[in-house]
Amino acid sequence: MTYKTILAACDGTDLGNEAVIHAARLAAAIGASVSVIAVSPPPPTFAASEIGWSIPASVYDEIHTANAAKAKRIFAEAARISGVAFKDSIHIENSGPAEAIIDVAGQIGADLIVMGSHGYRGISKLVLGSQAAKVLSHSGVPVLIVK
Template sequence: MYKHILIATDGSELAGKGVAHGLELAKGLGATVTFVIVSEPFPTLAWGGAMAGYVAAEELTNYEQSARKYAREVLEKCKAEADKLGVGAKTLHIENKTPAEAILDAARAEGCDLIVMASHGRRGIGRLVLGSQTAEVVSLTQIPVLVVR
């Protein structure tokens, strides 16, 4: 049924449930997986103030280095879990995009036939104010999406 599953993660405990679920599904189906983690663009509000050019450049460098280190750690853990289960896996770290945009782009580029991701399940005002990357992915893709809560 599914041959190549994209599993999105942000390294959180909830996303870990999505990773575990996606890996078990991949193992059962004999599918391969691509793990993706996304680093959003550096916050533009950080560019304000008289010394903005000097301070922000250093902060941008720190932000990018920290994001890359975190992504590497999360993806190494995901890959190790896949290896333990005998699931073929590759990893992707996408920088400077919104999570939904990056997940959709990666799924298309990698030829994935299922996207697995977790959702915080926010409702009402919390969902409107905070947004939902999962809802955006579901609403914008033609690829099936398995949402884990």
Template sequence: MYKHVLISTDGSEVAQKGVDQGLALAKTLGARVTLITVTEPFPMYASAAGGWIPAEMGTYDETQKEYADRVLGAVRQAAQTAGVSVETLHVPNAQPAETIIETAKSRGCDLIVMASHGRRGLGRLLLGSQTSEVLSHSSVPVLVVR
């Protein structure tokens, strides 16, 4: 059925549910896994355009890479323990939904697995939903875990 599963994580507790289900499914199917985490660009505010650069900007990329390495390393270990073939991928300075969709296409994944916080109404509007974006625009099937 599915031979190559793309699992997305941001390292959150909610995302871990998607990771766990994705790894279990991949093991059952004998599928290989590409695990992706995407870190967004440093948030630039109007004041930054006026010449003020926050101190955090200088270490942002390094901090995001360290965090992604920890997240991906933990899942890599879990996948290896479960006997699932996994490749990890960190894509920095990108928009998560677009990157997840493009990665699934470019790597020949036939299923995307990701979790959803299940926010509705104003919370979803204010916080956005990467899962909703992927569902809306992906030509690859998406399994959403809650």
């Protein structure tokens, strides 16, 4: 299988950044192009009284917008160093990450998705879920997980 269009998912974490860098290096090695996606999930829907504090929606949006910009900068630097063809940077707001990644992969004709896995275990996995596992389960294209 030859990959021509790679979608690299980045969530602003160190591991997400590594996935983007890995995608750029892979693309350079095989002559593919890469698009990077950052997804900002909707704000939590719990009542502030349940936990004793809340994050204003504007702060939540600023954090996710900053993470998307960081992902774009990281990819641009990785693309510059590796010489890979850079297609675009996509920021999807108020969506479940796995669903958005799969939808965008279909829209751009990606034939490979590259993303990080945080390796949550136990209760963290139950509470936070695994976006990588969801993408693996539901994607119609191959998924490369960076750990």
